[in-house]
Amino acid sequence: QVQLQESGPGLVKPSGTLSLTCAVSGGSVSSTTWWSWVRQPPGKGLEWIGEVYHSGTTNYSPSLMSRVTISVDTSKNQFSLNLNSVTAADTAVYYCARNGPAASVDCWGQGTLVTVSS
């Protein structure tokens, strides 16, 4: 059973870069599926950030495309998120996830809260 675990700093300064990694266990990041990042501001709904395939191909949300980079490291069985020029509006719980059947998201990490503050 695939398990996902996010890691990274819980506090980022405004204008800085948010960097998170998702470790994949119980499965391979090289499997035939896409891997996504989703975020949720405190008390609000879910927002898809983007996705990556093991080949390195990516797709991003149009609203974040100018600031986001998602990459994959097959040798470490993990994938990563970088979001630059962050503001307080980027404060959220960030989830890594596996894309599932019929364009769903069928496996989620536990989430990690990232706060943007000086």
Place this chain on the structure above:
Amino acid sequence: EIVLTQSPGTLSSSPGERATLSCRASQSVTNNYLAWYQQKPGQAPKLLIYGASTRATGIPDRFSGSGSGTDFTLTISRLEPEDFAVYYCQQYVISPPIYTFGQGTKLEIK
């Protein structure tokens, strides 16, 4: 960009009752790429339904999804205490690839 609107925003029901949650899309959803999730406080979302009507692995049969085009419904036939949570619908557009979530429906105990 397709916008998903969920209604009601909050639904108050009692255990044993039937609950019906709605998700309306601003444009037709391709290939019925419509999923439903349950989220409890402090937890990650959990996939309930994909392809508009297929239950995910391990999901009880009291959960059912229906609909096509722009109107979709999640029905919980007999509410159990553990079903009180927030529910999100989500759709996928193929080109360019974009996932979009609804704003959520909170199902609370009456």
